[in-house]
Each structure stands twice: as structure tokens, then as C-alpha cells.
Amino acid sequence: MLKKVVLLALPGVAPFEFGVVCEVFGIDRSDSGGPLFDFTIATATPGPVRTSLGFDMMIEQDLSVAADADLIAVPAHAIESVDEAFLEVIRAAEARGAWVLSVCSGAFALAQAGILNGRRSTTHWMHADRLAAQFPGTTVDADVLYVEDRKVVTSAGTAAGIDAALHIVRKELGAAVTNVIARRMVVPPQRDGGQAQYIDFPIAENCSDSFAAVTDWMLGNLGEDLTIDQLARKALMSSRTFARRFRADMGTTPAAWLNRQRIIRAQHLLERTERSLESIAADTGFGAAAVMRHHFLKVLQTTPTAYRRAFGERVAS
Structure with a gap:
């Protein structure tokens, strides 16, 4: 059962996508029939972690707390080489059968860890071509909100992370618990992962x-x-x-x-x-x-x- 959730704070983390995971898993909603998760934020070197908006977050826990997590969540982050320490946490979680969730460009960390090989995946439509080119071992679907492939869940940008997180809650704890969280967040309790990202495809600029x-x-x-x-x-x-x-x-x-x-x-x-x-x-x-x-x-x-x-x-x- 889903009890312990660890959110990874990578350098260049995007505050909104980071906050999405905190909102779904980090708040005690037991007073209204919702869950209380053992929720922890961790990083490779405790201390200040610079966000994509230029401010720092103080993270106190190191990655050792992730060893027995039921879910490892990776929010959007700077798309560069990820510290091997984060990748080891992601690989270990997948190997022991824990859930792994990425939001937006967080899929690149999962891909660098190698756990998307042989799996379907998605990310924000702006990054989809890059993900597919850099990591041909994964089948990237740029047109959906989220994809679950054997307990590895990747999602598109921003609010699609909410849908993906609630999908995991629904799979583990059922619709009633998910409805409590969704009601408190004032969001739909279920949007199917196959729903399109609603992308405009403008005319190709490089036509002859x-x-x-x-x-x-x-x-x-x-x-x-x-x-x-x-x-x-x-x-x-x-x-x-x-x-x-x-x-x-x-x-x-x-x-x-x-x-x-x-x-x-x-x-x-x-x-x-x-x-x-x-x-x-x-x-x-x-x-x-x-x-x-x-x-x-x-x-x-x-x-x-x-x-x-x-x-x-x-x-x-």
C-alpha cells in the first residue's frame, strides 16, 4: 500500500511542479477522510537548492530516506545531466517495484536512469521531440496527459502532474480517497491519461x-x-x-x-x-x-x- 512518498529536489527544480506533488501527498487530510502520507523531501546534498525561478529552497534530508519509499516523485527540473545519486535512487525504486512519478521534464531524469527503456512515456509537448531523440529506448507519446507503464508514471506539463499523482492514489487507495483529495484541491477527481494536451501545431516554418x-x-x-x-x-x-x-x-x-x-x-x-x-x-x-x-x-x-x-x-x- 502507498504510505511513504519521497519527493526529489533536483537543481533547477520548477516550483509549480514541485508544489503539485507537495499538494497531493504532503498535506494531512485525515480530518475529512483523506490519507496521511509519510511525506519527505530529499536532495543529494542537504542545504539550499536553487529553483528554476532563481530562489533557494532549504532541504534538510538527504537521499538515504528514499531507500524504502513506496513512491519516488521527480518534478520538472533543468534538463541537463542529473547527479548520479538521484539516478541511483530512481533505479532502486523501480527495481524494488515502488512507484516512480515524473512531472513534465522530470521524465529526463527517469530516462537518464534507464528506467524508461522499453516503456511508453510522455512529457511536456515542448520537450517531447528532445526526449525521443536523446532516449530512443522509450516510446514517447506527446499527445497525452500522462502514461503509466508498469508503475512508472510520466506526465505532461503543470496541471497534468496533478492528474498523474491522483491516478496513482486511485490505483493504490481507491476512488473515495482520491475524491477527498481532489475535492480539497478543487480539481476533477479523474482525467483520463489519454486526454490530449491540446497543442497547437502551427504551419512548419522550414517548408521550402x-x-x-x-x-x-x-x-x-x-x-x-x-x-x-x-x-x-x-x-x-x-x-x-x-x-x-x-x-x-x-x-x-x-x-x-x-x-x-x-x-x-x-x-x-x-x-x-x-x-x-x-x-x-x-x-x-x-x-x-x-x-x-x-x-x-x-x-x-x-x-x-x-x-x-x-x-x-x-x-x-
Whole structure:
């Protein structure tokens, strides 16, 4: 059972992600039916630890307190080489079957320790490509809030750490206990890890001049039924050459690129207008709200209605 939790304070630690772990595991909520964890903060050399915002935190405990922890938590930190002492703690926790949790760039410490090899993982979308490039032994999913793979839990940025931490509590202590913590924190008791991070994917800045004009035209005509043959004629190429060179330059197929731009446009309209789903679907080239819903579920793992509820502005009537 989850009782002892040790939070690692690494140099360059991010205060918010550090605070997320403290908030979930470091507060006594037994008066309202919640848990009381044996919670400790530890670092390699006790004393001041400089945060990413430039102030110091005084940490009194060394890493020896982590030897029997049920959970080792690693918050976001400076993405450089991590002290071997921290890596040994992480490896030992994984080897004895304890939970290991990272928040945001904390995944890099787990990867340096080697425990992400052969596992799925995630991190903040801004760091995902770097994590995948530096540590090819892990399969990085940049589109989700958190991933659990055999008691190693990695999460995306900021608030996704709350979701990941509550996921561990739910697995160990059940939904009722998790609801107590969530209610006190005023957060949803459960957001599925597969929910998308809601990332904008802007147009690739490094596309060649040969595609600049055609991609601009595509963006200006998202509502139209655009075919490869039509796009190829705009680019003054054969259809086969256009498809091959577009993929080489843009890193994806014309259809996939166009679909992503339609989703981005639909997100923008859902956030900033009160137009109907059918109107937005027609304007963005999906044709019908049901088709747009299908693509939102496939790419963002949410529906247009849920997306608008979460991110839409209140438009004055």
C-alpha cells in the first residue's frame, strides 16, 4: 500500500511542479477522510537548492530516506545531466517495484536512469521531440496527459502532474480517497491519461519555397474539397511528385497536413465564437459536425463540444 512518498529536489527544480506533488501527498487530510502520507523531501546534498525561478529552497534530508519509499516523485527540473545519486535512487525504486512519478521534464531524469527503456512515456509537448531523440529506448507519446507503464508514471506539463499523482492514489487507495483529495484541491477527481494536451501545431516554418504558395492557398480554402490533383496543379507538379516532395519537405502527407490545419482552425472558432458545430464544420472543410467530431476524437481524444466547454470564451450576447 502507498504510505511513504519521497519527493526529489533536483537543481533547477520548477516550483509549480514541485508544489503539485507537495499538494497531493504532503498535506494531512485525515480530518475529512483523506490519507496521511509519510511525506519527505530529499536532495543529494542537504542545504539550499536553487529553483528554476532563481530562489533557494532549504532541504534538510538527504537521499538515504528514499531507500524504502513506496513512491519516488521527480518534478520538472533543468534538463541537463542529473547527479548520479538521484539516478541511483530512481533505479532502486523501480527495481524494488515502488512507484516512480515524473512531472513534465522530470521524465529526463527517469530516462537518464534507464528506467524508461522499453516503456511508453510522455512529457511536456515542448520537450517531447528532445526526449525521443536523446532516449530512443522509450516510446514517447506527446499527445497525452500522462502514461503509466508498469508503475512508472510520466506526465505532461503543470496541471497534468496533478492528474498523474491522483491516478496513482486511485490505483493504490481507491476512488473515495482520491475524491477527498481532489475535492480539497478543487480539481476533477479523474482525467483520463489519454486526454490530449491540446497543442497547437502551427504551419512548419522550414517548408521550402516550392510549397509556401500552395500551403498559403490551402489555408485560404480550408472549406473546399481539396484533392491531390488540384494541389499538384497549383504547385505545377504531377500528383505523384507533389505527394512525394510534400511529404519529404513537410514531414507528413498533404491529407494529414490539411486535416491538422482544419482542426486548428476549428479549435480557434470553438474557442472564440458561438457558431454552431455544423457551421464550423462546413467552414473548416469537415462538411458535417459528425465528421468533425470523428477527427477531434481521433487526434485530440475529445469532442468539439467538450473542447469548447473547456476552452471557449464567454461571448457577450
